[in-house]
Amino acid sequence: MASEGLLRIGELSRRTGVKPDLLRAWERRYSLLEPERSAGGFRLYPASSIDRVTAMQEQLARGFSAAEAARLAVLEGDAPTRSASIDSLVAELSDALEGYDEPLAQSVIDRMLSAFSVDAILRDALLPFLHELGLRWERGEVSVAQEHFASSVIRGRLLGLARGWGAGSGPVAILACPPGEEHDLGLLALGIVLHDRGWRVAYLGPDTPMETLAGAAARVSAKVIVLAAVNPKRFEAAAAALEHLAKRHQVAVAGPGASAAFAKRTGALLLTGGPVDEAERLTADRR
Numbered sequence: 001m002a003s004e005g006l007l008r009i010g011e012l013s014r015r016t017g018v019k020p021d022l023l024r025a026w027e028r029r030y031s032l033l034e035p036e037r038s039a040g041g042f043r044l045y046p047a048s049s050i051d052r053v054t055a056m057q058e059q060l061a062r063g064f065s066a067a068e069a070a071r072l073a074v075l076e077g078d079a080p081t082r083s084a085s086i087d088s089l090v091a092e093l094s095d096a097l098e099g100y101d102e103p104l105a106q107s108v109i110d111r112m113l114s115a116f117s118v119d120a121i122l123r124d125a126l127l128p129f130l131h132e133l134g135l136r137w138e139r140g141e142v143s144v145a146q147e148h149f150a151s152s153v154i155r156g157r158l159l160g161l162a163r164g165w166g167a168g169s170g171p172v173a174i175l176a177c178p179p180g181e182e183h184d185l186g187l188l189a190l191g192i193v194l195h196d197r198g199w200r201v202a203y204l205g206p207d208t209p210m211e212t213l214a215g216a217a218a219r220v221s222a223k224v225i226v227l228a229a230v231n232p233k234r235f236e237a238a239a240a241a242l243e244h245l246a247k248r249h250q251v252a253v254a255g256p257g258a259s260a261a262f263a264k265r266t267g268a269l270l271l272t273g274g275p276v277d278e279a280e281r282l283t284a285d286r287r
């Protein structure tokens with residue numbers, strides 16, 4: 001330790017396993033680190049730099065470019081301020097959508113995208129907002145019109161983020177909702193974060209006939225088929241077809257309508273977490 005709470009570059013290098021040259025390069029090129037200078041001109045790093053460097057290594061391991069990894073690592077380190085401001089952006093978004101103000105809602109989402117990672121926006125802002133919207137609708141605090149308006153604007157943005165998700169050379173995930181199921185926002189979110197982790201996405205979306213899935217899966221050599229539904233009855237109605245499909249392909253079921261008992265009975269994998277966590281899991285299982 002150089003002085004109370006401050007580290008010299010050698011110490012930071014030992015603690016993180018990253019060579020001093022590389023630490024200096026990350027500092028110079030991407031402003032990952034913000035050292036003070038000792039009286040003698042040595043760099044002195046706050047202890048929080050260890051977390052930043054660790055976060056940078058994690059983002060690089062996920063396949064992000066060095067510039068993007070550094071941006072995400074810096075955002076991660078500022079977590080307390082971030083969560084405060086992501087909450088305030090969600091409040092602004094909610095007001096804009098309730099007032100049917102589409103341009104304002106888009107600009108709030110633009111601000112989210114410029115300040116936070118897509119993972120954080122989905123996990124901490126848009127998906128909880130949608131969930132809350134449903135509760136507020138149940139309590140009579142927002143009308144059906146406001147709920148439809150809000151979910152349409154958000155769906156449009158998710159589709160924008162999804163553009164090009166079929167590109168690349170990674171494994172293919174087919175994403176669909178079983179027949180009769182219209183709720184596809186969680187599924188869209190999963191596709192976006194899967195593509196960020198190197199997957200290609202073939203999106204079939206709401207209300208997909210079960211009999212069409214096997215042909216699609218064979219055609220694209222799907223690594224996994226993910227089916228999502230809010231209503232368990234949609235899964236029940238598709239159980240026989242799903243069980244058949246799961247004999248030939250890796251099938252996963254997700255969303256509030258999926259249960260452990262159903263997954264076990266049909267031979268599907270149950271995804272119990274949110275889209276970001278489950279994208280992580282599917283990606284880890286693939287390795």
Ligand code: B12
Pocket residue numbers: 127128130131132133134135138147148151155180181182183184185186187190226227228230231254255256271272273274275278
């Ligand atoms: C937006 C919305 C709609 C939109 C859907 C637009 C679209 N393209 O998706 C529209 C207007 C079309 C709609 C229609 C209906 N809806 Co609606 N809708 C909602 C709302 C407000 C948000 C849903 C949403 O996207 N949430 C975001 C998801 C991702 O978050 P979540 O639900 O908390 O899910 C968590 C986990 O379960 C998991 N997860 C969820 N999905 C997925 C998917 C994957 C792949 C993974 C990995 C994880 C995952 O991640 C989340 C945590 O991060 C909910 C309210 C709510 N509480 O969810 C009602 C809600 C789901 N709808 C409901 C109802 C009743 C309906 C209608 C029957 C209304 C009607 N009378 O017409 C129809 C049914 C249409 C149909 N046939 O499917 C009820 C469902 C009740 C039930 N248990 O069955 C809800 C809960 C509202 C309520 N409080 O009553 N709806």
